[in-house]
Amino acid sequence: MNWTSYTEDLARRARAASRILATADTARKNRWLLHAAHALGNRNQEILDSNSQDLAAATNLSQANIDRLRLTPDRIAAAAQGLREIAALPDPVDRTLDSRVRPNGLKIQKISVPLGVIFFIYESRPNVTIDAAGLCVKSGNAIILRGGKESLASNAALHAILQDSLKAVDLPRDAVQLVNTPEREVVGHLLRLNQFIDLTIPRGGESLIRRVAAEATMPVLKHYMGNCHVYVDRAADLVMAERILVNAKCQRPGVCNAAESLLVHTDIAAAFLPKAAAALLAQGVELRGCPATCKLAPQAKAATDADFAAEFLDLILSVKVVKNLDDAIEHITRFGSQHTETIVTNDAEAARRFTAEVDAAAVMVNASTRFNDGYEFGLGAEIGISTDKFHARGPCGLQELCSYKYVVHGSGQVRE
Amino acid sequence: MNWTSYTEDLARRARAASRILATADTARKNRWLLHAAHALGNRNQEILDSNSQDLAAATNLSQANIDRLRLTPDRIAAAAQGLREIAALPDPVDRTLDSRVRPNGLKIQKISVPLGVIFFIYESRPNVTIDAAGLCVKSGNAIILRGGKESLASNAALHAILQDSLKAVDLPRDAVQLVNTPEREVVGHLLRLNQFIDLTIPRGGESLIRRVAAEATMPVLKHYMGNCHVYVDRAADLVMAERILVNAKCQRPGVCNAAESLLVHTDIAAAFLPKAAAALLAQGVELRGCPATCKLAPQAKAATDADFAAEFLDLILSVKVVKNLDDAIEHITRFGSQHTETIVTNDAEAARRFTAEVDAAAVMVNASTRFNDGYEFGLGAEIGISTDKFHARGPCGLQELCSYKYVVHGSGQVRE
Numbered sequence: 001m002n003w004t005s006y007t008e009d010l011a012r013r014a015r016a017a018s019r020i021l022a023t024a025d026t027a028r029k030n031r032w033l034l035h036a037a038h039a040l041g042n043r044n045q046e047i048l049d050s051n052s053q054d055l056a057a058a059t060n061l062s063q064a065n066i067d068r069l070r071l072t073p074d075r076i077a078a079a080a081q082g083l084r085e086i087a088a089l090p091d092p093v094d095r096t097l098d099s100r101v102r103p104n105g106l107k108i109q110k111i112s113v114p115l116g117v118i119f120f121i122y123e124s125r126p127n128v129t130i131d132a133a134g135l136c137v138k139s140g141n142a143i144i145l146r147g148g149k150e151s152l153a154s155n156a157a158l159h160a161i162l163q164d165s166l167k168a169v170d171l172p173r174d175a176v177q178l179v180n181t182p183e184r185e186v187v188g189h190l191l192r193l194n195q196f197i198d199l200t201i202p203r204g205g206e207s208l209i210r211r212v213a214a215e216a217t218m219p220v221l222k223h224y225m226g227n228c229h230v231y232v233d234r235a236a237d238l239v240m241a242e243r244i245l246v247n248a249k250c251q252r253p254g255v256c257n258a259a260e261s262l263l264v265h266t267d268i269a270a271a272f273l274p275k276a277a278a279a280l281l282a283q284g285v286e287l288r289g290c291p292a293t294c295k296l297a298p299q300a301k302a303a304t305d306a307d308f309a310a311e312f313l314d315l316i317l318s319v320k321v322v323k324n325l326d327d328a329i330e331h332i333t334r335f336g337s338q339h340t341e342t343i344v345t346n347d348a349e350a351a352r353r354f355t356a357e358v359d360a361a362a363v364m365v366n367a368s369t370r371f372n373d374g375y376e377f378g379l380g381a382e383i384g385i386s387t388d389k390f391h392a393r394g395p396c397g398l399q400e401l402c403s404y405k406y407v408v409h410g411s412g413q414v415r416e
Numbered sequence: 417m418n419w420t421s422y423t424e425d426l427a428r429r430a431r432a433a434s435r436i437l438a439t440a441d442t443a444r445k446n447r448w449l450l451h452a453a454h455a456l457g458n459r460n461q462e463i464l465d466s467n468s469q470d471l472a473a474a475t476n477l478s479q480a481n482i483d484r485l486r487l488t489p490d491r492i493a494a495a496a497q498g499l500r501e502i503a504a505l506p507d508p509v510d511r512t513l514d515s516r517v518r519p520n521g522l523k524i525q526k527i528s529v530p531l532g533v534i535f536f537i538y539e540s541r542p543n544v545t546i547d548a549a550g551l552c553v554k555s556g557n558a559i560i561l562r563g564g565k566e567s568l569a570s571n572a573a574l575h576a577i578l579q580d581s582l583k584a585v586d587l588p589r590d591a592v593q594l595v596n597t598p599e600r601e602v603v604g605h606l607l608r609l610n611q612f613i614d615l616t617i618p619r620g621g622e623s624l625i626r627r628v629a630a631e632a633t634m635p636v637l638k639h640y641m642g643n644c645h646v647y648v649d650r651a652a653d654l655v656m657a658e659r660i661l662v663n664a665k666c667q668r669p670g671v672c673n674a675a676e677s678l679l680v681h682t683d684i685a686a687a688f689l690p691k692a693a694a695a696l697l698a699q700g701v702e703l704r705g706c707p708a709t710c711k712l713a714p715q716a717k718a719a720t721d722a723d724f725a726a727e728f729l730d731l732i733l734s735v736k737v738v739k740n741l742d743d744a745i746e747h748i749t750r751f752g753s754q755h756t757e758t759i760v761t762n763d764a765e766a767a768r769r770f771t772a773e774v775d776a777a778a779v780m781v782n783a784s785t786r787f788n789d790g791y792e793f794g795l796g797a798e799i800g801i802s803t804d805k806f807h808a809r810g811p812c813g814l815q816e817l818c819s820y821k822y823v824v825h826g827s828g829q830v831r832e
Contacts, residue, residue, distance in 0.1 A: 023773060102794055108793050108794065113775070116805065199806065219806040243828060244828065247831055351825075356439050359529070359532075363821060365824065365826060366827055367825075367826030367828070367829045370830070378524065389531050390531070390806070390807045390819065393821060393822075403805035403809055405776065405809060406793065406809075407771045407778075407780075408783055409781045409782070412659060412660065413782075414659055414663035414783075414784045
């Protein structure tokens with residue numbers, strides 16, 4: 001197979017579709033979302049059959065990954081409901097972001113427009129295929145989907161339904177394309193096509209994301225990892241701190257906004273750490289602490305710098321006793337991943353300094369790190385969370401999939 | 417010289433300075449701008465002496481480039497005035513871009529923050545040193561300046577003044593650093609340091625910008641070139657069209673928002689082209705046209721596709737007669753650089769379609785392409801114009817040098 005021509009054809013068709021999508025009206029895009037939601041319900045059996053093929057072939061996967069790969073009528077219904085919710089969100093395209101009239105009479109408007117073509121690389125969770133296509137088409141972008149190789153049959157079935165619905169509402173089928181081969185080389189080829197692809201969004205493990213970011217010739221929206229901290233300040237409500245800590249660590253330990261590290265102000269360490277350690281141990285959490293931590297919580301193992309830098313994605317927590325707020329901020333600056341950082345405190349000045357000085361996509365006061373999420377922030381569905389500072393930071397939904405253009409209306413003005 | 421350690425030291429110091437700048441208050445940043453403006457006036461002689469060294473060494477430069485390199489008391493005063501104007505602009509940092517309270521009581525704020533460290537590569541125009549430093553520090557960013565090698569002595573003199581003023585107002589001197597060597601290798605080293613540098617902005621020739629974009633490991637804000645079109649529609653006011661065309665082409669032909677190509681609707685080509693050609697020829701413009709153009713304006717040479725793709729930056733214009741609006745949009749899509757595109761028309765529907773379907777940083781109706789500029793748009797000083805779609809498009813000033821963070825205030829909320 002000639003992957004150069006395969007990928008260039010894919011990307012070129014996406015570009016052509018994106019030009020039509022860019023000016024597609026809201027009603028048509030929403031008709032597609034609702035049509036596809038309906039079709040997913042109607043065509044349950046072909047989806048489940050394809051998913052069974054994938055599951056039968058997935059002999060090397062862990063139980064957790066098999067669970068991610070599995071589709072059920074309930075999960076398909078939930079994904080269809082997700083499309084209906086995207087239909088209900090405001091259209092992010094053609095909004096007037098700014099408008100001004102200059103002294104010479106020129107009217108300057110800043111108008112939101114789609115980015116264009118998005119290359120989306122993701123893990124073997126077939127429901128993500130539906131979410132991502134829904135978000136991209138609603139925001140006027142063509143999408144090239146590259147799911148995990150274990151989900152190829154499931155994605156092909158879903159993709160066929162999404163394309164049939166595009167045809168039914170008279171939108172270009174190439175608005176949603178699927179890389180229908182597990183060949184790894186294809187990704188490298190697509191990452192070179194910056195004349196057709198405006199943005200790559202990789203999701204998955206850190207090594208995959210680093211490879212994509214290094215190879216991509218177009219912008220990449222990403223987070224490598226979430227090494228999120230809970231800092232319990234001297235002025236914390238210790239009961240609240242324990243509740244936030246246990247939630248941030250244990251409610252869903254395998255996700256990027258789960259806490260991986262606890263920092264405790266030395267003044268309240270003796271009052272807080274033994275109780276907090278007991279609560280965490282009761283949840284099955286393994287503790288890896290600094291020497292002061294190990295004294296106050298003897299169940300903790302000694303932590304290394306690698307532990308303080310780690311994203312465990314598991315029931316493991318690194319713990320450090322810090323001298324003061326400056327020490328906490330310094331530690332987060334050194335080891336953090338600019339994802340989500342929380343302070344627990346009733347001291348307004350400490351909260352102000354923490355939120356101002358800690359550089360992260362989300363900085364929180366007296367709330368669980370787990371809230372850094374598009375739905376929880378009230379922004380609607382998200383295609384990912386960015387820890388970059390360029391273009392978009394934190395949860396990325398419909399608005400973050402847009403750019404803008406300046407539209408200028410004159411009456412013959414020329415420059416003197 | 418070990419450029420690895422030289423550049424890493426530079427970048428590391430910029431990162432440290434950026435942390436202090438990120439929370440520096442507006443009054444202090446403005447004090448620096450005013451102090452530096454004053455010092456530039458006071459220290460005219462040392463600037464002019466250094467500039468004389470550069471001019472004496474610039475034996476290989478064209479007259480136009482020597483003019484760009486030259487500083488005069490007037491030019492220094494204008495740059496100082498630029499700093500005063502930046503001081504008068506609103507602080508782009510710590511603005512609340514969005515705010516909402518969730519049903520669970522969480523208060524979600526989206527707050528503007530500086531990008532961090534900016535690596536700025538630019539042509540041999542020493543006054544740009546002052547503008548760029550002013551914009552970056554006002555927006556809370558540390559800047560690493562890499563000017564053209566011909567302006568090294570001038571830049572060193574200006575840099576010393578800017579740093580003395582930083583010290584005088586108790587801001588970190590490393591907020592503004594200068595690459596004080598002409599060594600080309602240094603650029604490559606800095607482009608690898610994405611752990612310290614958040615954004616690279618290259619200005620200059622297309623080949624330099626392409627090299628920087630290809631080598632950079634961090635985001636790059638740029639435009640490769642401006643191949644800007646004036647499309648004279650069937651429904652144009654032909655007198656207005658000629659005035660806009662001549663202005664767009666001739667008012668300052670060497671800049672990126674000058675027109676490089678004229679498209680004329682076939683229905684008005686006979687009425688418009690001979691007169692327009694005469695007006696352009698009177699200004700010394702060389703015309704390169706399609707066959708239909710050459711018939712109507714016999715002074716025109718035959719144009720090639722390379723002419724339609726070219727950014728002449730000179731008194732040369734490519735000209736094409738198009739069948740209709742679709743044909744014009746198609747031509748712009750094929751040959752344009754997504755910089756600035758203008759339609760001259762009194763047909764509101766043609767204007768609507770042109771502004772919606774043409775994909776460029778600025779799309780204009782009945783106005784000269786020359787207006788795509790931060791000052792002309794009322795946005796204040798700019799560090800460059802972006803033809804990218806990611807992060808910022810069009811003129812980039814203080815706001816575009818910022819990112820944002822989510823700041824979340826809770827009262828102990830945890831996720832269910």
